Amino acid sequence: MTKNKSNDSFDIFPLSQEAVFVESEEILTHKELIVKALEKVLKDRDLDLPLGPQLDLYNPDRTIILNKFEVQIVSSGILSDEVKIRKDFWKSKIRSPQIILAALIDDDTNIVYFKGMLTGSELKNLVKNENSNQDTFVVKTKNFKGGIDRLLRSVRILNTEAVERVEINKGKLLDFKVINKNFKRTITLGAALAGTILFGPELLKPRLMGGIALLETNQISTFSNSTTRGINKSIKSSICLLSPSEINKDAIIPSAEISIDKPLLFSLNELKEISILKNGQEVWNSNLKTTNLISKPLNWPIAPIRPNDNYVVALTPGKDTSKEPTYLELKQKINPLFEIDSLEERLGKNKKLWEKEISKNLKDNQDLALSLIYSENIPDSKRINEAREKIRESIKCP
Amino acid sequence: MIDPSGKPARSMEMKDAIDFIEGSNLIDNFESNFFWNLSETKSNESGPISCLRCFISNAINEKINVIFKKFSQLYEIELQDMLSFVLNDSGEKYFFISNNKEGKKRIMFSRENLLNLDSLRSLPFSVDIILGFNPKLSNLNTWAKNKVQANSELKSYLASCGCLLQTPWSLIADSSPTRIKASWERCGAGSMKLNEVLTLHSSYIDLYKKSKEEYKQKTGKISGWIPDQDFLNKLNPIQKDLSNLLLIDKAIRTYISPNFTKQFEEGEEEKLVSEDFSEDYSDSNDNLFKKISNSLSKNGMIITKKFIEADKKKWIKDASRELAWKLYSEGLSQREIATKCAHKQGWVSKLLPEKKIAEMIAQEAAIELTAYKEFNQIKNDIESLDRMVLELRNHLLNTELKDGKSFLRSFVCEILDK
Numbered sequence: 001m002t003k004n005k006s007n008d009s010f011d012i013f014p015l016s017q018e019a020v021f022v023e024s025e026e027i028l029t030h031k032e033l034i035v036k037a038l039e040k041v042l043k044d045r046d047l048d049l050p051l052g053p054q055l056d057l058y059n060p061d062r063t064i065i066l067n068k069f070e071v072q073i074v075s076s077g078i079l080s081d082e083v084k085i086r087k088d089f090w091k092s093k094i095r096s097p098q099i100i101l102a103a104l105i106d107d108d109t110n111i112v113y114f115k116g117m118l119t120g121s122e123l124k125n126l127v128k129n130e131n132s133n134q135d136t137f138v139v140k141t142k143n144f145k146g147g148i149d150r151l152l153r154s155v156r157i158l159n160t161e162a163v164e165r166v167e168i169n170k171g172k173l174l175d176f177k178v179i180n181k182n183f184k185r186t187i188t189l190g191a192a193l194a195g196t197i198l199f200g201p202e203l204l205k206p207r208l209m210g211g212i213a214l215l216e217t218n219q220i221s222t223f224s225n226s227t228t229r230g231i232n233k234s235i236k237s238s239i240c241l242l243s244p245s246e247i248n249k250d251a252i253i254p255s256a257e258i259s260i261d262k263p264l265l266f267s268l269n270e271l272k273e274i275s276i277l278k279n280g281q282e283v284w285n286s287n288l289k290t291t292n293l294i295s296k297p298l299n300w301p302i303a304p305i306r307p308n309d310n311y312v313v314a315l316t317p318g319k320d321t322s323k324e325p326t327y328l329e330l331k332q333k334i335n336p337l338f339e340i341d342s343l344e345e346r347l348g349k350n351k352k353l354w355e356k357e358i359s360k361n362l363k364d365n366q367d368l369a370l371s372l373i374y375s376e377n378i379p380d381s382k383r384i385n386e387a388r389e390k391i392r393e394s395i396k397c398p
Numbered sequence: 399m400i401d402p403s404g405k406p407a408r409s410m411e412m413k414d415a416i417d418f419i420e421g422s423n424l425i426d427n428f429e430s431n432f433f434w435n436l437s438e439t440k441s442n443e444s445g446p447i448s449c450l451r452c453f454i455s456n457a458i459n460e461k462i463n464v465i466f467k468k469f470s471q472l473y474e475i476e477l478q479d480m481l482s483f484v485l486n487d488s489g490e491k492y493f494f495i496s497n498n499k500e501g502k503k504r505i506m507f508s509r510e511n512l513l514n515l516d517s518l519r520s521l522p523f524s525v526d527i528i529l530g531f532n533p534k535l536s537n538l539n540t541w542a543k544n545k546v547q548a549n550s551e552l553k554s555y556l557a558s559c560g561c562l563l564q565t566p567w568s569l570i571a572d573s574s575p576t577r578i579k580a581s582w583e584r585c586g587a588g589s590m591k592l593n594e595v596l597t598l599h600s601s602y603i604d605l606y607k608k609s610k611e612e613y614k615q616k617t618g619k620i621s622g623w624i625p626d627q628d629f630l631n632k633l634n635p636i637q638k639d640l641s642n643l644l645l646i647d648k649a650i651r652t653y654i655s656p657n658f659t660k661q662f663e664e665g666e667e668e669k670l671v672s673e674d675f676s677e678d679y680s681d682s683n684d685n686l687f688k689k690i691s692n693s694l695s696k697n698g699m700i701i702t703k704k705f706i707e708a709d710k711k712k713w714i715k716d717a718s719r720e721l722a723w724k725l726y727s728e729g730l731s732q733r734e735i736a737t738k739c740a741h742k743q744g745w746v747s748k749l750l751p752e753k754k755i756a757e758m759i760a761q762e763a764a765i766e767l768t769a770y771k772e773f774n775q776i777k778n779d780i781e782s783l784d785r786m787v788l789e790l791r792n793h794l795l796n797t798e799l800k801d802g803k804s805f806l807r808s809f810v811c812e813i814l815d816k
Contacts, residue, residue: 010655011465011547014472015562017748027620045758077572079564079654106562108621109554119780138574146784149757153787154780157764162778 019113031060034103037112067155072097078106084136093167102144116144117151120166239326240268240397245366255329261337262300264371270318277312293318351381399452400459402485412489418445430538441509454524457542483551487522550621560744566647571606581653588645601634697762702809727811760790
């Protein structure tokens, strides 16, 4: 144990200037204290925002409605490092709050300090790995950002539906599909450009990086019969795929629904061999180019996929001594498929347009976004390099 | 004892205590616990209580002076103001209470009389300390200092000066096991092993809320709760006194204080630093710049003026407030303003809440800007909205105009010049 030899003790701590003093002759419940503090802030700032439910505002078992946003209030001691959030508020997507406001209070002196807020999606992300059977989520107070300002600006400026209600199931890992929906609200290209005029490229950067966190992986496997010394065996080969991403694993041979005519083949496992079969005939094999292990994503190496063509990709894992490939059938989701060459031509050499297109599609079309990120035609961009680096570092097989 | 009316507080003789000591031939035995025992055996006499009141006034004076010396450089705290809340025992042998039937009645400060009172409201703080004292839990000096730490009036006064006086009991209750572990590993002192500390803390948390609730029901007060023998007996492991809990408290304080101080010195929210601002964009967006600039200027003047007008009412009484605004408009830092106005930096930041003003302006501007189609989609994305408002705020506070001032300072300058 490291001992601190200093004799200093710290009798008093700094108190944020944003702390609110509530004057009251009576002893208030925590909810009463917090609501009164909130009302004081609104009055202090001349904000006439509706606050309800008017007849049940102080009920600790209810959320509050601030300017049409449903807010769960959570509280803890003024010097607390953690706050507990009741899970029962988050069981149903229809009834869950949109925002959680953390209030740190000192009930000796009726001081309330609004530490900050989280949206439902932000909370969900924070508690994604929590598997506790307790009836509360435990969140570090430092995760609540922005003080009262963030709450006020959100409820004043955002559209009500911009902060989605999410359901958080106990012990369940992050549901990417729900999170994805949150990011479907895209800024149009014009607005993004206007935003970056004032706010700089930073506006785009986190969206690109944030989108990468949404990428989903798929574990696919196929069984095949193999004969060893005259004995038939079923051998299972597994591959972890990032692209194509929309996989149906239930069939004997897994299939991928594709919407672009030149899908990127991106396995997170090292592969020994990739082979492409068109209408049952092998048309391309990686061994023709190299016999080294394949550790990078492969741009579609042959002519674009045309309607009614049937393609199967055979992927042989690098560490699988059986050398048995995993097969993946490519099924066309739309007809005609999206022509990626035309898009790349349109984007030209303008890296901002590329970044924007990628950011947009990270949420809606993972395969297209990844094809663009690893395209040979993309102009050199620091941000795209960072994105590739982030994918390499952060996306792992489950 | 310490005379509370002195400025600064000074020692004075308490006749009743001296008479008692001389009358009892107690020349050398000046232990506080001894007097406390005497106050029980001679419960109808004032002498033992008077001696305890002397001990307590010294402990209070010492505690307040330590806090003052440590923190008066940072906060606008006054020693006399602090003492007035807790050092209010002038050493009288008698006190008066009003009774509807009998009118005003004179009563002697003896244990017996004090225990028969319904309320201690009009009595000195030292009486509250004596009656709650249990020599098995701690010595009188520590007890008195902990009671000072829990005094709600002192706490309110300090809070109004921008600082928080927190009792050991609420600080322990506010701490998670993670914080306890880190605090004890890095700053803990004493013979307790980490596992013991964590077990003790866990049992403390379970009992604390319930015990405080009972205290609230019983006394009608929230502040002033201190663990009693019953509470300590229910802890795991059972505690014979307060010493282990105080060691945990000290470890937490030592562990978290530098972080808190740093956090508040640096500001709680990160500043956004825009990178390669001029990288890609052309003059064709002048129109947008104008919209942003007009919105910031219009709202900036209105909101800044409200703050100045509200403060103006206090300028007659305190001319340094006007001077502070003026110096701010001239571009001086908070530290420089504090020096020139002969105040602490905390006073300046409370007087000139530039972050709050900037946020309010930025929000109003954002509401206007998001009405334009170019920014309309920001209303659908909280992340973009946060960035927009933070950038507007930084723009107001950090962008330098030709004269080297920020936008906000120039608004102040223009309003003061009118």
